[in-house]
Amino acid sequence: MTNLIDQPRYVCALGAMQTVSSIERAVPILHAGPGCGAKLSLGMTEGNGGQGSGYISYHIFPSSNISEKEVIFGGEKRLKETIENALKVIDADFFVVLTGCVSEIVGDDVQEVVKSFANAGKPVIYAETAGFKGNNLIGHELVINAIIEQYLKPASVVDKLVNIWATVPAHDAFWYGNLIHLEKLISEIGLIPNTIFGPRKGLKTIDKIPQASFNLLISPWVGLKNVELLKQKFGTPYLHYPVLPIGPQETGNFLRTVAQFGGISPSIVEAVIKKHEDEYYYFIERAADTFLETRSIARRFVTIADSHYALAVSRFLVNDMGLFPAKQFVIDGIPEEYKESVSNLFLKYNHGIQAEVEFSSDGQDVQEQIRKTNYYGRPLILGSIWEKVLAKELMGHYIGISMPVSQRLILDRSYVGYDGALRLLEDIYSVVLETSI
Amino acid sequence: MEINLKVAEAPTRENRLGSISGYSGTLRDAAQKAGCGGLGNRERCFNQASLCNAGCAQGMVCGILDAAVVNHAPVGCTVDAIGASVVRKYLGMMLGFEPRNAQFVGTNLNENDTVFGASAKLRGAIIETYRRYHPNAIFVSTSCVSGVIGEDIKSVIEDLKPDIPIPVIPLFCEGFKSKIWATGFDMAWHALLTGIVKPPQKKTNVINFINFFGSEKRQITELFAKFGVEPLFLPAGTTVDQLSRMSESIATVSICGTLGTYLGNGLEKQYGVPYVQTLRPHGITGFEEWLRGIGKVIGKEHEVENYIALERARVLPELEKMKQQLHGIKAVVGMGPGYTFNFIRVLQELGVETIWASAWHFDPKYDKGLVVEDLDYLVKNLQMDIPFSVSDQQNFELMNVLNTLKPDIYFSRHQGTTVWALKQGTASVCVMDEYTAFGYNGTLNFASMILDAVTNRSLANNIAKRTKLPYTEWWLNQPNSTFLKKVEV
Numbered sequence: 001m002t003n004l005i006d007q008p009r010y011v012c013a014l015g016a017m018q019t020v021s022s023i024e025r026a027v028p029i030l031h032a033g034p035g036c037g038a039k040l041s042l043g044m045t046e047g048n049g050g051q052g053s054g055y056i057s058y059h060i061f062p063s064s065n066i067s068e069k070e071v072i073f074g075g076e077k078r079l080k081e082t083i084e085n086a087l088k089v090i091d092a093d094f095f096v097v098l099t100g101c102v103s104e105i106v107g108d109d110v111q112e113v114v115k116s117f118a119n120a121g122k123p124v125i126y127a128e129t130a131g132f133k134g135n136n137l138i139g140h141e142l143v144i145n146a147i148i149e150q151y152l153k154p155a156s157v158v159d160k161l162v163n164i165w166a167t168v169p170a171h172d173a174f175w176y177g178n179l180i181h182l183e184k185l186i187s188e189i190g191l192i193p194n195t196i197f198g199p200r201k202g203l204k205t206i207d208k209i210p211q212a213s214f215n216l217l218i219s220p221w222v223g224l225k226n227v228e229l230l231k232q233k234f235g236t237p238y239l240h241y242p243v244l245p246i247g248p249q250e251t252g253n254f255l256r257t258v259a260q261f262g263g264i265s266p267s268i269v270e271a272v273i274k275k276h277e278d279e280y281y282y283f284i285e286r287a288a289d290t291f292l293e294t295r296s297i298a299r300r301f302v303t304i305a306d307s308h309y310a311l312a313v314s315r316f317l318v319n320d321m322g323l324f325p326a327k328q329f330v331i332d333g334i335p336e337e338y339k340e341s342v343s344n345l346f347l348k349y350n351h352g353i354q355a356e357v358e359f360s361s362d363g364q365d366v367q368e369q370i371r372k373t374n375y376y377g378r379p380l381i382l383g384s385i386w387e388k389v390l391a392k393e394l395m396g397h398y399i400g401i402s403m404p405v406s407q408r409l410i411l412d413r414s415y416v417g418y419d420g421a422l423r424l425l426e427d428i429y430s431v432v433l434e435t436s437i
Numbered sequence: 438m439e440i441n442l443k444v445a446e447a448p449t450r451e452n453r454l455g456s457i458s459g460y461s462g463t464l465r466d467a468a469q470k471a472g473c474g475g476l477g478n479r480e481r482c483f484n485q486a487s488l489c490n491a492g493c494a495q496g497m498v499c500g501i502l503d504a505a506v507v508n509h510a511p512v513g514c515t516v517d518a519i520g521a522s523v524v525r526k527y528l529g530m531m532l533g534f535e536p537r538n539a540q541f542v543g544t545n546l547n548e549n550d551t552v553f554g555a556s557a558k559l560r561g562a563i564i565e566t567y568r569r570y571h572p573n574a575i576f577v578s579t580s581c582v583s584g585v586i587g588e589d590i591k592s593v594i595e596d597l598k599p600d601i602p603i604p605v606i607p608l609f610c611e612g613f614k615s616k617i618w619a620t621g622f623d624m625a626w627h628a629l630l631t632g633i634v635k636p637p638q639k640k641t642n643v644i645n646f647i648n649f650f651g652s653e654k655r656q657i658t659e660l661f662a663k664f665g666v667e668p669l670f671l672p673a674g675t676t677v678d679q680l681s682r683m684s685e686s687i688a689t690v691s692i693c694g695t696l697g698t699y700l701g702n703g704l705e706k707q708y709g710v711p712y713v714q715t716l717r718p719h720g721i722t723g724f725e726e727w728l729r730g731i732g733k734v735i736g737k738e739h740e741v742e743n744y745i746a747l748e749r750a751r752v753l754p755e756l757e758k759m760k761q762q763l764h765g766i767k768a769v770v771g772m773g774p775g776y777t778f779n780f781i782r783v784l785q786e787l788g789v790e791t792i793w794a795s796a797w798h799f800d801p802k803y804d805k806g807l808v809v810e811d812l813d814y815l816v817k818n819l820q821m822d823i824p825f826s827v828s829d830q831q832n833f834e835l836m837n838v839l840n841t842l843k844p845d846i847y848f849s850r851h852q853g854t855t856v857w858a859l860k861q862g863t864a865s866v867c868v869m870d871e872y873t874a875f876g877y878n879g880t881l882n883f884a885s886m887i888l889d890a891v892t893n894r895s896l897a898n899n900i901a902k903r904t905k906l907p908y909t910e911w912w913l914n915q916p917n918s919t920f921l922k923k924v925e926v
């Protein structure tokens with residue numbers, strides 16, 4: 001294992017510009033080099049599930065486009081005029097200044113500049129997201145923490161209101177579909193979901209964050225710092241459910257856990273679960289012929305994915321579909337402090353099944369290991385665009401699920417819950433069927 | 438400023454050519470001021486994110502089949518590897534070489550490295566890249582961070598010489614260095630000229646063909662074969678060995694004046710390979726002048742004339758019919774300067790009127806003091822002067838222009854720019870492939886593409902009806918040049 005980035009599967013902290021732009025009518029103001037906006041956004045959006053613009057895109061992001069002059073003389077004046085004019089030109093409700101590498105190295109006092117806009121009429125906050133500080137998942141946490149610290153005000157708690165925090169916008173091409181499905185599931189058991197990303201949300205739902213009776217974090221590690229800060233600042237308790245639920249076993253467990261935490265009666269939850277499982281198994285029973293009788297799929301699979309998807313997909317394929325995990329690769333630059341707890345989650349499949357897991361940022365090294373692994377047949381490879389060539393070489397079955405998913409158009413698709421599991425099976429077995437003709 | 442291959446890196450376009458990224462006026466005015474040396478840059482006091490020269494620099498060298506790139510940068514900068522890989526697989530499929538992931542790694546600079554330096558890390562990354570891919574050359578590209586913290590790339594490379602028996606070449610492309618991302622092309626060419634190209638052993642019948650992706654490789658190879666010469670499409674899809682012999686070629690051409698100036702003129706200056714400076718081969722006039730220019734250099738003028746006569750007879754009648762349908766359409770063009778000037782000419786040939794043009798930067802001249810031919814042609818041949826701005830993809834200025842002028846069609850050439858015209862309600866065509874409107878067939882296809890786009894406006898209309906632009910009413914009613922400062926002296 002090396003420290004090399006070979007086959008990048010994430011970008012730097014400044015990639016959190018996509019977290020900001022996923023909030024309706026919020027705009028990131030970049031205090032960064034001229035190319036940071038386009039580079040990072042292209043990797044995270046157009047090169048990832050065909051996610052393009054929206055109300056804004058990187059072409060709209062105001063940016064100080066730091067040049068040699070600011071490197072030498074500092075860029076505070078430049079940033080100030082950028083913010084001033086952004087407020088005049090861009091029609092938005094919320095401005096988040098994000099710093100890049102250069103401004104942090106030369107030591108611009110961004111806090112001071114941003115403070116001078118306290119009475120601008122619209123909220124202007126900032127987050128220090130220099131690229132050398134970490135990856136875009138860390139950047140996402142920094143932005144959410146900046147919102148909590150600099151924007152949110154205490155509010156009285158609304159019973160049953162739950163903030164849902166799940167996969168990271170843009171980084172996960174399925175982020176929006178996931179939120180829709182999670183909101184739906186949470187509503188069905190009688191809780192009131194609140195999310196902040198995507199259409200018809202924005203400041204309106206951000207303002208509600210402190211009103212929640214609890215925060216629901218569905219993530220192996222990303223976002224823990226945010227729910228902890230919310231607990232500290234507003235006293236809001238949180239439920240950390242580490243696995244993105246895909247399929248009946250995990251989703252059932254998820255709903256029961258949330259219901260218990262949220263004080264929902266078991267009878268309500270069991271009814272919801274039964275209804276969904278009946279629907280789900282109608283299809284599974286029919287499709288089981290295909291699962292069992294295709295000629296080409298073996299039972300072993302490998303994920304090369306961020307911790308959300310490596311965990312979620314492997315849980316589903318093992319616990320619901322009876323497949324078997326080979327070594328799993330988590331490639332999201334997970335911080336040292338979470339490695340142990342996340343790797344333990346790969347030890348808890350049904351029937352005492354365990355998977356070896358490796359954390360790596362070196363895709364080429366991971367692929368070398370996969371080449372040397374015996375999958376006892378054609379492997380099922382769940383990864384990113386980087387695995388396409390490898391899969392062909394190994395005659396594997398392959399779908400892209402984790403950034404960068406450059407070969408797919410993802411709109412509202414999601415693999416979450418019962419419906420999501422059916423979509424995942426359609427996608428996997430369409431590949432299997434396609435291969436066998 | 439002469440091309441100087443004795444220095445470590447190419448000077449930026451701003452310093453070398455007096456290029457600018459801020460201007461608002463007309464095409465003739467810009468050309469005239471450029472001629473007098475008085476076209477100063479107008480900075481902006483409001484900017485949107487644009488691009489940096491690292492993208493162009495790395496984008497050029499990562500297409501070389503047996504080379505590798507080591508990017509000395511935080512992880513975000515190395516994201517270019519994703520796009521490079523997608524392009525590489527596409528090229529492999531189109532042009533018939535092994536589709537494979539790009540060999541493009543990053544050193545992952547972190548906070549500690551910004552304090553203590555990361556020379557050892559870079560050294561390790563270069564050694565590992567060599568072990569891993571056995572490339573025939575390694576380009577070590579820099580970043581804003583490696584530049585600001587003063588990493589001594591040259592020493593690291595020098596120290597590795599005994600261990601690594603291939604060219605390891607620095608590629609200086611710190612993002613803050615130039616507002617003009619085309620500077621990155623020059624940085625890449627400088628790296629090739631100083632690190633890869635060898636003095637000629639013999640003369641060949643190869644024409645160096647500087648381009649981006651080479652989609653017309655087959656057609657052009659067949660065309661050139663008629664004249665007894667062979668194109669080498671570069672740099673994407675070539676090998677280090679092929680590039681090392683560029684000095685032996687009979688001539689150099691470039692699909693884009695902006696792209697090719699440094700390499701074409703550098704090869705001419707250093708090795709006497711003539712750089713064919715004509716209009717670019719888009720549209721009929723451009724293609725014919727370009728082909729005649731090549732004919733002259735390789736001594737095949739007669740053959741070229743015969744070919745032109747035959748092709749004209751085949752294509753022009755159908756094109757004439759289309760021109761009648763295109764007559765009166767009003768267009769706005771927003772591309773890099775080479776393509777903007779080319780496409781204004783092509784559109785004029787087709788009867789489409791350009792009512793505003795924007796170029797992402799502006800070179801008053803090319804290397805060797807050469808005139809920018811495609812602009813010069815326009816100045817001499819335009820029926821009317823054209824309102825013109827120079828902006829490094831500043832969307833707010835462009836949307837302001839489109840909102841005011843409401844053209845029938847908008848032509849773009851860069852990722853993420855086309856959709857904004859569409860949201861505003863303008864039919865939009867992205868000239869993504871550099872060979873769009875290339876030669877006779879290409880011009881015909883382009884004419885048909887325009888007709889289809891302006892005839893069926895369903896998508897533009899539907900999206901525009903439901904879209905609110907992210908600009909204030911105040912801004913949309915200001916002059917587009919509101920945020921341009923006075924000319925810098």
